[in-house]
Amino acid sequence: MKPYLQLSGVNKAFGDFVALDDINLDVEKGEFVTFLGPSGSGKTTTLMIIAGFEDATHGAITIEGQSLAGLAPQERNIGIVFQNYALFPHKTAEENVFFPLQMRGVKKAEGLRKAAEMLELVGLEGFAHRYPKELSGGQQQRVALARALVFEPDLLLLDEPLGALDKNLREAMQIEIKRIQKRLGVTTIFVTHDQTEAMSMSDRIVVFSDGTIEQAAPPLDVYHKPTTRFVADFIGESNLLDATIRSADEGLADCPILGQVAYRTEGQPRLHDGQEVALLIRPEHLKLSRKPLEECRHASMTVETIVNYGDNALVIGRKDTAQIRVRVPGADVVTLEEGDECHVNWTDHAVFVLEH
Amino acid sequence: MAVTVSNLAGRKNLWPWLLLAPLALYLALFFLVPLGQVAMMSVTEPRVGLDNYEKVLTGTLYRRVFINTFFTAALVTVCCLLVGYPLAYLMNHTTERRAMAILLLITMSFWTSFLVRTYAWMVLLGNNGPVIWLLATIGFADPPGILFTRFSSTLAMVHILAPYMIMNIYSVMKKIDPALIRSAESMGAYGTSLFRHVYLPLTAPGIANGSVLVFVICLGFYVTPVLLGSPTEQMAAGLIGHQIEQFLAFGLGSAMAIVLLIVTLIVLWIYSRRFGLDRLYG
Numbered sequence: 001m002k003p004y005l006q007l008s009g010v011n012k013a014f015g016d017f018v019a020l021d022d023i024n025l026d027v028e029k030g031e032f033v034t035f036l037g038p039s040g041s042g043k044t045t046t047l048m049i050i051a052g053f054e055d056a057t058h059g060a061i062t063i064e065g066q067s068l069a070g071l072a073p074q075e076r077n078i079g080i081v082f083q084n085y086a087l088f089p090h091k092t093a094e095e096n097v098f099f100p101l102q103m104r105g106v107k108k109a110e111g112l113r114k115a116a117e118m119l120e121l122v123g124l125e126g127f128a129h130r131y132p133k134e135l136s137g138g139q140q141q142r143v144a145l146a147r148a149l150v151f152e153p154d155l156l157l158l159d160e161p162l163g164a165l166d167k168n169l170r171e172a173m174q175i176e177i178k179r180i181q182k183r184l185g186v187t188t189i190f191v192t193h194d195q196t197e198a199m200s201m202s203d204r205i206v207v208f209s210d211g212t213i214e215q216a217a218p219p220l221d222v223y224h225k226p227t228t229r230f231v232a233d234f235i236g237e238s239n240l241l242d243a244t245i246r247s248a249d250e251g252l253a254d255c256p257i258l259g260q261v262a263y264r265t266e267g268q269p270r271l272h273d274g275q276e277v278a279l280l281i282r283p284e285h286l287k288l289s290r291k292p293l294e295e296c297r298h299a300s301m302t303v304e305t306i307v308n309y310g311d312n313a314l315v316i317g318r319k320d321t322a323q324i325r326v327r328v329p330g331a332d333v334v335t336l337e338e339g340d341e342c343h344v345n346w347t348d349h350a351v352f353v354l355e356h
Numbered sequence: 357m358a359v360t361v362s363n364l365a366g367r368k369n370l371w372p373w374l375l376l377a378p379l380a381l382y383l384a385l386f387f388l389v390p391l392g393q394v395a396m397m398s399v400t401e402p403r404v405g406l407d408n409y410e411k412v413l414t415g416t417l418y419r420r421v422f423i424n425t426f427f428t429a430a431l432v433t434v435c436c437l438l439v440g441y442p443l444a445y446l447m448n449h450t451t452e453r454r455a456m457a458i459l460l461l462i463t464m465s466f467w468t469s470f471l472v473r474t475y476a477w478m479v480l481l482g483n484n485g486p487v488i489w490l491l492a493t494i495g496f497a498d499p500p501g502i503l504f505t506r507f508s509s510t511l512a513m514v515h516i517l518a519p520y521m522i523m524n525i526y527s528v529m530k531k532i533d534p535a536l537i538r539s540a541e542s543m544g545a546y547g548t549s550l551f552r553h554v555y556l557p558l559t560a561p562g563i564a565n566g567s568v569l570v571f572v573i574c575l576g577f578y579v580t581p582v583l584l585g586s587p588t589e590q591m592a593a594g595l596i597g598h599q600i601e602q603f604l605a606f607g608l609g610s611a612m613a614i615v616l617l618i619v620t621l622i623v624l625w626i627y628s629r630r631f632g633l634d635r636l637y638g
């Protein structure tokens with residue numbers, strides 16, 4: 001089956017500067033895809049090319065097999081929510097939501113009825129006659145969402161829509177956006193550089209770096225089976241240790257820091273003996289103890305720093321030349337002090353191999 | 357140093373007034389006092405009473421001059437808008453360099469004394485000037501006199517006042533978030549409907565500010581209409597000067613000045629009450 005939205009070989013250059021380099025991406029109908037990546041990695045540029053505000057230097061974009069080439073933004077039927085909402089200050093919430101329908105020649109009575117329905121869906125009944133400046137940030141956000149959805153767009157694009165909200169409101173809006181997106185089944189691309197947001201909302205995360213896609217996979221795969229060092233580093237916390245494959249068949253590697261290490265073999269890339277690799281172990285997969293734990297692999301280390309977060313703590317220890325980060329539950333950290341000798345323990349399953 | 361700062365902070369309420377004092381004193385001495393004198397004269401010269409106001413408000417000459425003043429001010433405002441809006445739009449949508457070049461031209465003209473600009477128009481439009489010559493060359497057997505008509509004074513006033521309009525509109529246009537336009541486009545708004553539903557309302561505060569400024573300045577314009585305009589279509593300020601210089605009718609002139617002042621204040625009041633658009637969009 002053909003994908004719903006398809007980007008193939010999309011390139012974008014601003015003068016000499018290559019902002020996007022060979023972007024290929026398939027999105028299924030109804031999917032919620034998040035673009036995640038550091039600042040300047042090309043997320044907005046990709047979105048603007050899809051929306052038709054920028055032209056790709058090369059490459060093609062299709063929706064249901066139909067090329068978008070040569071279509072003006074007005075002709076694309078794509079709903080966009082901008083970071084600062086871009087609500088019309090001279091129009092009320094209702095008039096803002098009515099606007100795209102008005103532009104499509106919908107009669108006022110019918111249009112206003114649809115706008116009211118949409119405002120209700122986003123939880124804003126009773127606010128229809130307020131001007132944007134009379135609404136809170138979260139409410140403005142909802143109006144912007146209603147306005148981008150009211151004309152039943154083929155695609156919904158959201159460029160860091162929650163960037164300006166405080167933490168609690170952010171979380172409430174994440175749930176709200178997800179709920180509405182599911183309810184309407186609209187294919188959605190969501191841009192963020194907040195990884196927890198990406199984790200909690202997406203069907204699939206597309207990790208951008210320097211104008212290329214590093215990995216496109218479901219959130220847990222991106223977390224547990226990153227394909228590149230960049231992804232492993234960018235998403236979540238990680239211990240990355242250099243190693244050499246001893247036996248690809250047995251799943252063994254030699255690590256200067258941890259000694260001989262067995263690694264998880266399922267979901268691993270194809271490896272060969274003697275290959276230089278990096279071992280990824282997430283801090284929460286490591287356990288600290290005074291005495292080595294029987295059932296685990298272990299190594300000794302010296303505690304250097306303890307960072308407390310209340311419910312948990314990050315213990316940064318040193319073994320030889322490497323730093324090892326360990327996430328421990330808040331209750332356990334009481335017995336530890338900086339400078340202590342202790343043991344890190346892990347199971348083979350926690351070790352994931354990354355090709356260099 | 358720290359002590360001084362905290363001292364100042366302590367007398368926070370007094371300090372701004374202290375800074376304002378020289379200006380306030382200056383205004384009181386050289387503006388409010390003479391204004392009071394004018395108001396005084398309007399009811400005492402030549403006799404105590406409201407005779408002057410009766411004449412100003414009922415005399416056909418005066419009424420005609422006031423109506424003409426309003427009409428001219430409105431005409432100049434509309435012309436400034438028609439010239440200024442597209443120019444401001446151009447400045448906002450062209451390259452930085454060109455915008456700066458246009459801005460430079462406008463400010464250069466703006467900084468030139470308006471007396472100089474008025475005389476320049478006299479030279480340009482006069483009977484021996486290039487405009488008449490051009491008209492004659494392209495075939496007007498007997499080119500009409502352009503100078504000393506409503507046309508010439510309106511033209512010059514538009515030239516002199518247009519920068520106020522342009523700067524007001526331009527500054528508002530410059531502040532429009534491009535995302536607003538993009539989002540309108542993504543929702544299907546094309547050229548004219550984009551302009552009518554989004555761009556024009558967003559620039560309305562600039563239009564309102566510029567228009568009020570031009571209109572109010574124009575109401576009291578003296579030199580240009582006197583030097584360039586038709587003697588039969590005087591404006592209020594010109595007539596006031598005339599009364600005082602030619603007929604030494606200080607009382608009557610003062611009464612007209614006060615009426616003009618009150619009208620101007622009413623315009624400003626209506627503006628701030630009804631069209632405080634700045635605040636509305638804030």
Ligand SMILES: Nc1ncnc2c1ncn2[C@@H]1O[C@H](COP(=O)(O)OP(=O)(O)OP(=O)(O)O)[C@@H](O)[C@H]1O
Pocket residue numbers: 014017019037038039040041042043044045046193
């Ligand atoms: N109009 C432009 N002219 C030149 N360079 C541009 C232009 N627009 C974007 N760029 C460059 O392209 C790169 C990608 O920009 P983009 O806005 O897509 O990044 P982003 O991933 O959205 O970043 P952020 O998270 O900060 O929003 C950046 O290096 C940016 O400087």
Ligand SMILES: [Mg+2]
Pocket residue numbers: 043044045159
């Ligand atoms: Mg961006």
